[in-house]
Amino acid sequence: MKFSFESLLNAGGSRLTYGLLNLRILGWILYGFTRPGILVPSQILSQIIRIGVQAIPMASLVSLSVGFILAMQSSTELGKMGADSFIPDLVSLSLMRELGPLLVAIIVVGRSGSAVAAELGTMKVNEEIEALRVMAIDPIRYLVVPRFIALMIMLPCMTVFGNCIGLVGGWAVCTLEMGMPSSFYIMRAMQRPELWDLFSGLIKTAVFAHIIITIACYQGLNVEGGAEGVGRATTSAVVYSILWIIIADTILTGLFYFIL
Amino acid sequence: MSPTSKKTNPSSDVILEVKDLVQSYNGRAVLNGLNFKVRKGETFVIMGGSGCGKTTLLRILIGAQKPTSGSVYLFGEDITKASSQELDRIRLRFGMNFQFGALFQSMTVGENIALPLQEHSQVDPSLIEMIVKMKLELVGLTGFENFKPSELSGGMRKRVGLARALALDPELLFSDEPTSGLDPVMTAVVDQLTLDSTRKIGVTAVVVSHDMASCFRIATHMLMLGSGPRQGEIIAEGTPDEIRANPDPFLQQFVRGEADGPIAFRLSQDDYLKHLLQEG
Numbered sequence: 001m002k003f004s005f006e007s008l009l010n011a012g013g014s015r016l017t018y019g020l021l022n023l024r025i026l027g028w029i030l031y032g033f034t035r036p037g038i039l040v041p042s043q044i045l046s047q048i049i050r051i052g053v054q055a056i057p058m059a060s061l062v063s064l065s066v067g068f069i070l071a072m073q074s075s076t077e078l079g080k081m082g083a084d085s086f087i088p089d090l091v092s093l094s095l096m097r098e099l100g101p102l103l104v105a106i107i108v109v110g111r112s113g114s115a116v117a118a119e120l121g122t123m124k125v126n127e128e129i130e131a132l133r134v135m136a137i138d139p140i141r142y143l144v145v146p147r148f149i150a151l152m153i154m155l156p157c158m159t160v161f162g163n164c165i166g167l168v169g170g171w172a173v174c175t176l177e178m179g180m181p182s183s184f185y186i187m188r189a190m191q192r193p194e195l196w197d198l199f200s201g202l203i204k205t206a207v208f209a210h211i212i213i214t215i216a217c218y219q220g221l222n223v224e225g226g227a228e229g230v231g232r233a234t235t236s237a238v239v240y241s242i243l244w245i246i247i248a249d250t251i252l253t254g255l256f257y258f259i260l
Numbered sequence: 261m262s263p264t265s266k267k268t269n270p271s272s273d274v275i276l277e278v279k280d281l282v283q284s285y286n287g288r289a290v291l292n293g294l295n296f297k298v299r300k301g302e303t304f305v306i307m308g309g310s311g312c313g314k315t316t317l318l319r320i321l322i323g324a325q326k327p328t329s330g331s332v333y334l335f336g337e338d339i340t341k342a343s344s345q346e347l348d349r350i351r352l353r354f355g356m357n358f359q360f361g362a363l364f365q366s367m368t369v370g371e372n373i374a375l376p377l378q379e380h381s382q383v384d385p386s387l388i389e390m391i392v393k394m395k396l397e398l399v400g401l402t403g404f405e406n407f408k409p410s411e412l413s414g415g416m417r418k419r420v421g422l423a424r425a426l427a428l429d430p431e432l433l434f435s436d437e438p439t440s441g442l443d444p445v446m447t448a449v450v451d452q453l454t455l456d457s458t459r460k461i462g463v464t465a466v467v468v469s470h471d472m473a474s475c476f477r478i479a480t481h482m483l484m485l486g487s488g489p490r491q492g493e494i495i496a497e498g499t500p501d502e503i504r505a506n507p508d509p510f511l512q513q514f515v516r517g518e519a520d521g522p523i524a525f526r527l528s529q530d531d532y533l534k535h536l537l538q539e540g
């Protein structure tokens with residue numbers, strides 16, 4: 001059989017399993033690079049704003065708090081050993097490798113994953129998805145792909161931003177509470193992490209973004225049975241996303257720890 | 261050639277043909293072996309009681325649902341066996357007006373109508389804006405471009421749905437109860453719009469309706485689906501005059517809108533008692 005990107009677009013006929021959803025998203029993105037008009041920048045931008053930018057305040061608040069918490073918790077233990085000077089290292093490493101990606105992803109699940117599942121589910125119930133199909137507009141291309149691209153771009157950006165805010169939280173505790181000089185904090189926090197620490201966090205973030213958006217879209221597009229079904233899909237999207245994020249985090253951390 | 265005139269070879273201008281169509285849900289046949297043809301230029305009205313399967317039939321005709329068995333030839337192609345790409349190509353040739361509008365809630369009325377144009381035509385935005393205004397004018401909604409569907413009444417939504425279905429100037433229009441929920445004036449406006457589209461532009465229309473006055477006003481061909489004991493079969497088919505003259509008591513009850521007759525709206529006294537006394 002001849003292989004083409006187009007064959008991915010309708011893989012599996014009218015059924016939509018999770019695997020097929022992924023295949024079709026991939027197909028449309030690859031197809032979109034070869035042909036203009038398939039990936040619409042204005043739609044991607046509006047999704048970036050709706051599912052990314054609007055979640056930034058909440059993600060920032062959580063990151064700031066985590067910065068505070070990390071610095072305060074570690075200061076009691078490290079202080080006993082006279083290792084106060086390692087607090088900035090600890091704050092920046094934990095944020096970059098683990099807590100930044102994880103917490104921002106969980107905020108985005110609650111804020112944007114649920115919204116996407118509810119929105120697509122409501123469209124399904126209102127026959128809007130059906131109407132798109134009848135107009136020969138593929139719902140995956142028109143609804144899912146812009147959201148997918150938007151989150152794949154925005155989650156890493158928000159994570160890096162959240163990391164910076166978290167470092168500010170740690171700085172506030174170290175300088176204002178423990179009297180550490182600002183220059184010392186900044187030097188330690190910036191010098192200790194290597195590029196790989198940032199990258200490993202970003203790899204996790206990309207995987208989390210994929211999990212969040214595909215599960216939300218899958219749950220939304222498969223809603224059956226009115227408003228009750230929309231509620232169920234939204235709950236499932238949040239629960240399964242968080243579950244898979246934590247499983248993926250464990251696997252990735254294990255990979256980075258044992259193999260690299 | 262006038263669109264309504266019959267050609268010598270009738271099979272050549274058949275736009276839609278349904279063969280042995282069966283749709284069952286959980287073993288209950290809602291549509292049971294339907295056969296009919298729609299010819300170019302006709303206004304084909306499908307009538308029938310609530311729940312008799314009109315929407316189901318329409319969904320199968322537009323390829324939104326695969327029937328249990330049977331075939332549907334649309335523009336000569338069997339859509340029950342067509343691939344998604346083939347279906348999409350066929351779908352550009354017809355418009356569908358959904359029973360409950362199915363408007364995109366997140367978009368304005370104008371954006372709803374503009375969407376098919378943006379996606380499927382190379383027309384530039386200023387022209388699209390003009391076409392949107394024209395289509396809204398057709399359905400009596402001038403000036404409502406920037407309203408959200410949630411800010412409209414049910415009848416207004418239906419008319420936006422009709423305007424959207426006509427956006428690409430389709431050859432074939434499917435309309436699911438376009439006039440239910442409209443006042444008498446708007447019913448006449450929508451009927452006139454269907455008439456204008458079919459008689460003047462040559463659009464073929466397949467309209468589902470149970471408003472008898474409206475049916476007889478627009479139809480060139482009518483089909484009545486049975487319900488109750490005659491669920492799933494075609495009760496009568498023909499021109500409006502043939503339907504009026506058809507002596508079938510089931511059909512006559514429907515056409516005259518009477519409560520008493522073979523269409524059982526209630527159980528008989530005995531059946532009612534039996535039903536009440538049944539366990540579970």
Ligand SMILES: Nc1ncnc2c1ncn2[C@@H]1O[C@H](COP(=O)(O)OP(=O)(O)OP(=O)(O)O)[C@@H](O)[C@H]1O
Binds near residue numbers: 314
């Ligand atoms: N997805 C489904 N699963 C099971 N039964 C269904 C389904 N969809 C429709 N039905 C049944 O099929 C029958 C026909 O429904 P349909 O919506 O086609 O009726 P209708 O003729 O359009 O009625 P109305 O005039 O009230 O719109 C109903 O009895 C309904 O219970």
Ligand SMILES: [Mg+2]
Binds near residue numbers: 359
């Ligand atoms: Mg119906």
